[in-house]
Amino acid sequence: MKESHYLAGKILLREEINIHNDQFHHLIELGYLQSIPAITRKFHQYKCNRCHTTTLHHFGKIPCSRCQTTHVYCRNCIQTGRVLFCEELFLWTGPDIVWPQQKNPCYWDGTLTKHQQLAANAILHATSKPKQELLIWAVCGAGKTEMLYPAITEAIRHNKRICLATPRADVVQELYPRLKEVFPNTEMEALYGGTGVRTGVGQLIIATTHQLIRYQNAFDLLIIDELDAFPFHHDPLLHQFAVRSAKKYATKIYLTATPRPKQKRLIESNKLKAIFVPIRFHGYPLPVPRLRLELGLKRKISQNKMLHSLEAFLDSHDPKRQWLLFVPTIQLLTPFAKLLEEKGLDLATVHADDPKRKEKITAYREGKINVLITTTILERGVTFPSIDVVMIDAGHDVFDEAAIVQIAGRAGRSPKDPTGDVLLIHQGKTEAMIQAVKQIKRMNQKGKAL
Amino acid sequence: MSYCLICQSFIQTEVTWSNFLFPNKASNLCEECQKKIEQIEGDICEKCGRQMKQQGLCSDCIRWETRGECKEVLEKNRAVFQYNSFMKEIISQWKYRGDYHLIEIFKPYILEVFDQHFSKLDSNFVMIPIPLTEERLYERAFNQSEAIAKIISKKSIIPSILKRDPTKTEKQSKKSKRARLESNNPFYLETGLNKTAVIVDDIYTTGTTIYHAAKTLKLAGCPHVYSFTLIR
Numbered sequence: 001m002k003e004s005h006y007l008a009g010k011i012l013l014r015e016e017i018n019i020h021n022d023q024f025h026h027l028i029e030l031g032y033l034q035s036i037p038a039i040t041r042k043f044h045q046y047k048c049n050r051c052h053t054t055t056l057h058h059f060g061k062i063p064c065s066r067c068q069t070t071h072v073y074c075r076n077c078i079q080t081g082r083v084l085f086c087e088e089l090f091l092w093t094g095p096d097i098v099w100p101q102q103k104n105p106c107y108w109d110g111t112l113t114k115h116q117q118l119a120a121n122a123i124l125h126a127t128s129k130p131k132q133e134l135l136i137w138a139v140c141g142a143g144k145t146e147m148l149y150p151a152i153t154e155a156i157r158h159n160k161r162i163c164l165a166t167p168r169a170d171v172v173q174e175l176y177p178r179l180k181e182v183f184p185n186t187e188m189e190a191l192y193g194g195t196g197v198r199t200g201v202g203q204l205i206i207a208t209t210h211q212l213i214r215y216q217n218a219f220d221l222l223i224i225d226e227l228d229a230f231p232f233h234h235d236p237l238l239h240q241f242a243v244r245s246a247k248k249y250a251t252k253i254y255l256t257a258t259p260r261p262k263q264k265r266l267i268e269s270n271k272l273k274a275i276f277v278p279i280r281f282h283g284y285p286l287p288v289p290r291l292r293l294e295l296g297l298k299r300k301i302s303q304n305k306m307l308h309s310l311e312a313f314l315d316s317h318d319p320k321r322q323w324l325l326f327v328p329t330i331q332l333l334t335p336f337a338k339l340l341e342e343k344g345l346d347l348a349t350v351h352a353d354d355p356k357r358k359e360k361i362t363a364y365r366e367g368k369i370n371v372l373i374t375t376t377i378l379e380r381g382v383t384f385p386s387i388d389v390v391m392i393d394a395g396h397d398v399f400d401e402a403a404i405v406q407i408a409g410r411a412g413r414s415p416k417d418p419t420g421d422v423l424l425i426h427q428g429k430t431e432a433m434i435q436a437v438k439q440i441k442r443m444n445q446k447g448k449a450l
Numbered sequence: 451m452s453y454c455l456i457c458q459s460f461i462q463t464e465v466t467w468s469n470f471l472f473p474n475k476a477s478n479l480c481e482e483c484q485k486k487i488e489q490i491e492g493d494i495c496e497k498c499g500r501q502m503k504q505q506g507l508c509s510d511c512i513r514w515e516t517r518g519e520c521k522e523v524l525e526k527n528r529a530v531f532q533y534n535s536f537m538k539e540i541i542s543q544w545k546y547r548g549d550y551h552l553i554e555i556f557k558p559y560i561l562e563v564f565d566q567h568f569s570k571l572d573s574n575f576v577m578i579p580i581p582l583t584e585e586r587l588y589e590r591a592f593n594q595s596e597a598i599a600k601i602i603s604k605k606s607i608i609p610s611i612l613k614r615d616p617t618k619t620e621k622q623s624k625k626s627k628r629a630r631l632e633s634n635n636p637f638y639l640e641t642g643l644n645k646t647a648v649i650v651d652d653i654y655t656t657g658t659t660i661y662h663a664a665k666t667l668k669l670a671g672c673p674h675v676y677s678f679t680l681i682r
Contacts, residue, residue, distance in 0.1 A: 060551030
């Protein structure tokens with residue numbers, strides 16, 4: 001049955017189930033589809049069973065012409081499909097999918113370094129047992145994706161369904177072609193809030209966490225990349241999606257370079273198993289950020305004046321070498337673009353809602369653009385081989401400790417060019433900057449000791 | 451406590467003596483989003499209400515005037531907003547994604563503009579929202595034109611008098627301008643109607659829908675037909 005492949009492991013609205021009524025009722029009679037009310041009411045609180053929200057302002061009222069009454073609907077779900085109070089959600093309770101047998105699904109011919117191998121073994125071990133949870137704390141550029149290959153290979157061999165969830169669409173776009181090359185014969189999907197690769201049937205799914213809204217009881221192996229990143233870190237609902245999408249006995253692997261205090265506490269109290277990879281795959285230490293004080297930084301920014309420290313950086317910089325400029329807000333993109341254009345630099349700006357975001361990042365990766373001015377959207381997950389990084393107003397709230405460590409981690413990713421310059425321009429050190437530098441130094445020390 | 455209906459950010463209004471003593475009704479949009487809305491103001495096309503640089507008729511209306519059959523069918527159309535990219539986003543979320551609650555954004559604007567242009571109308575007028583086909587109505591669970599009409603006056607709406615023949619209806623937004631202008635009239639009435647009518651629709655693009663409906667109403671006996679749309 002083809003439709004069972006499409007429906008397995010999902011939780012859907014009737015509109016999202018693209019089959020005829022006869023077939024649909026047949027599946028219900030068979031007990032393969034179970035219905036639950038889309039929105040339930042408990043005392044005076046509504047709860048959307050699709051996105052799990054209970055927040056009052058997420059519920060709007062609609063005079064519904066389907067049931068001729070005025071009732072609530074979920075506004076939090078609007079972007080992925082409206083959920084009406086009078087509707088039902090359908091969960092797949094039928095048999096699991098039997099995936100095509102593959103003896104050697106992995107076509108990767110690289111080798112893991114000693115430290116990658118250790119982590120990979122731990123992941124593999126966790127995957128082979130039910131209900132495991134494991135956190136991989138690996139520095140930026142440790143080669144986290146490669147560490148997953150053995151476990152994914154093993155899971156595919158054992159007819160398991162795998163999800164690699166990451167908070168950013170850019171990361172999904174980057175990972176999909178990479179993994180498609182490694183697992184060419186496996187049904188794969190790339191899901192994010194754009195077109196993506198959607199077949200509805202994927203054994204290996206790479207998705208942004210928001211996309212897990214349509215899954216329940218689906219995955220045997222759930223890998224959450226960048227556990228600490230926005231929006232995952234900020235939105236408890238996303239966490240619930242992730243939990244729902246996994247099977248009861250699923251193994252959960254968390255990847256992060258910068259665990260939040262909450263996770264650190266869990267690790268310290270032995271409630272969460274963790275593997276530590278303090279060294280980059282090429283074995284060189286992480287570049288330590290240089291802090292540069294710029295007096296009157298905020299004033300100069302508001303007056304669109306060139307910064308001394310930035311000028312000094314430009315003077316000493318090889319003009320052919322690519323670099324990234326991080327600014328705290330979208331509003332600052334154009335002023336800095338203008339300032340640098342006057343210097344004759346070949347540049348582009350990019351932010352979250354930029355319609356040409358994908359093209360610009362690709363152009364930068366191909367070396368067609370020399371400088372990319374960006375907000376924090378490029379802070380993590382993306383790899384450019386040899387670049388330098390400059391951060392403007394590093395004391396701004398958006399640059400917390402994790403963000404600074406991540407941004408610094410963009411530099412020196414290539415084994416051919418393992419060093420990179422990381423410059424933080426600030427108007428007074430913040431706790432975040434100091435802690436970030438400390439963390440990087442500590443990692444380097446640990447890495448050296450190995 | 452209120453949140454912006456579009457960007458979900460928390461709306462914080464400054465407390466002044468005047469709004470402390472006389473609390474005004476909380477706005478549904480944050481300031482940033484409010485700025486992005488463009489109302490139709492100043493010079494407009496005297497026929498269709500489109501935003502113009504100077505007074506007169508717009509090119510669309512000149513075309514309608516030259517088509518003999520459509521002449522004298524519609525008195526005038528008036529609209530509230532210009533169709534900028536921000537408005538396109540709001541409309542698509544409201545209409546296509548079905549976020550009914552966004553009507554709250556339009557409410558104060560609709561009342562103001564309707565009052566401005568149609569206050570001289572005789573009080574016996576009826577409002578005719580453009581109907582949807584049954585299939586589309588089920589899909590959306592609400593009729594956007596009816597939602598607009600309800601804001602103005604619940605009493606004067608005659609919802610299901612104007613009917614739509616599903617065999618002659620295709621989604622207008624999926625057709626080219628030419629195809630729209632040449633499409634068949636999908637509207638019909640089963641009874642006569644001898645009252646001033648105001649057609650209500652969400653978007654006036656080429657005017658085809660409005661002119662079709664107006665012609666049908668005129669044939670049914672309406673002495674004057676006006677129209678009111680959210681967007682021109």
